[in-house]
Amino acid sequence: MQLSNVVGLSNKSVYSDIRTYLKKFNSVHTQKNYERSLRNFFMWYKGKEIELLQIEDLKVRNADLTEYQIFLKEHYSNITINNYIAPIQSLYEWLEINEYKVNSMYTKIDPLPDDSEHCGALYLEEAEKMASMVREDKVKGIEKSTFVRLAYTTSFRKSTLLSIRYSDIKLDEKRGYYNVTVIGKKSKKHTVPISKELYEELLLIKGQKYYERYNDGKIFHLSTRTIQLMMDALRNKMGFSPDRNIKFHSLRNVAAGFGTLEEAKKHLNHSNIATTETYYRHINEDLSNSISLRMEEKIDDTILEKLTKDELIELVLRQNYGVLTQIKKEAKDKLLNRGEMVN
Numbered sequence: 001m002q003l004s005n006v007v008g009l010s011n012k013s014v015y016s017d018i019r020t021y022l023k024k025f026n027s028v029h030t031q032k033n034y035e036r037s038l039r040n041f042f043m044w045y046k047g048k049e050i051e052l053l054q055i056e057d058l059k060v061r062n063a064d065l066t067e068y069q070i071f072l073k074e075h076y077s078n079i080t081i082n083n084y085i086a087p088i089q090s091l092y093e094w095l096e097i098n099e100y101k102v103n104s105m106y107t108k109i110d111p112l113p114d115d116s117e118h119c120g121a122l123y124l125e126e127a128e129k130m131a132s133m134v135r136e137d138k139v140k141g142i143e144k145s146t147f148v149r150l151a152y153t154t155s156f157r158k159s160t161l162l163s164i165r166y167s168d169i170k171l172d173e174k175r176g177y178y179n180v181t182v183i184g185k186k187s188k189k190h191t192v193p194i195s196k197e198l199y200e201e202l203l204l205i206k207g208q209k210y211y212e213r214y215n216d217g218k219i220f221h222l223s224t225r226t227i228q229l230m231m232d233a234l235r236n237k238m239g240f241s242p243d244r245n246i247k248f249h250s251l252r253n254v255a256a257g258f259g260t261l262e263e264a265k266k267h268l269n270h271s272n273i274a275t276t277e278t279y280y281r282h283i284n285e286d287l288s289n290s291i292s293l294r295m296e297e298k299i300d301d302t303i304l305e306k307l308t309k310d311e312l313i314e315l316v317l318r319q320n321y322g323v324l325t326q327i328k329k330e331a332k333d334k335l336l337n338r339g340e341m342v343n
Helices: 003-010 014-023 028-046 062-073 078-097 124-134 141-154 158-163 196-206 209-213 224-238 248-252 261-268 273-283 291-296 301-306 309-317 321-337
Strands: 169-172 177-183 189-194
Touching: 014 028, 014 078, 028 062, 028 078, 062 078, 124 141, 124 224, 141 158, 141 189, 141 196, 141 224, 141 248, 158 177, 177 196, 224 248, 309 321
Parallel strands: none
Antiparallel strands: 169 177, 177 189
């Protein structure tokens, strides 16, 4: 081997070797996901982009990985966290094989259990109340409130919401609503319509005095910590029990209580309907109507006739949103068939 080649190898940067590590995966999708995970970790751990890492930055303790895992729990599901940790563990195994002075065993931490139902169900009236309550915040109250509203209306992920620019929203002049177009997972373009009223709420943010300091065109400028503190405060004010496991991601799943499974899949931008079914089943789960219970319970249909009009209306309004929406639609059809105007 020529001397020049030896010098070239010895001068390789940490980043260069990380790039080599990533290229060993045939799937470009895997490469991008692993790179994103590594960037997130080292930015959290060392406050550096991977291009700037030095050999001494690679020293890591088991406690560091454990702390990172705990940090991620505040923002992501267990499955997602495991997927974020795995590339770090894999990289350190590769670095150790390639004679870096690291011990890959230090990155071995127990994976978190599968939590397909990681985020507790949050219902529309609760989400609306959260948006109303946080609007009273003295710091960025309007922005936080609209952030919550856009989250449960569009079902966009937190990272997507934070990346939306005003230029991503276009008026559909024919239909009168606005289309918000974003780039979701796997670089898929995803468009969700919002009402004129919600769009006008978004414009209120631009009118806030503090907004003048920003020139990136983005709508929201909320840090991850600010969002976490907001959710902590809301959980406390609304008295959610820990068992409900309400997180910011719960807002994304509010829409799963509306429409059909296929409609929920399209709205949530899932590639696989099995993924949608997990959220759809969870938020619509009501075992009180199970076959095993209905078989044993004999109730005469005339019992409804014994209720007053107000009692019957109250009973109807307490049904889950899917049932209530269907009742409203059928009521509207009956009124239209009678020739009555319906707003």
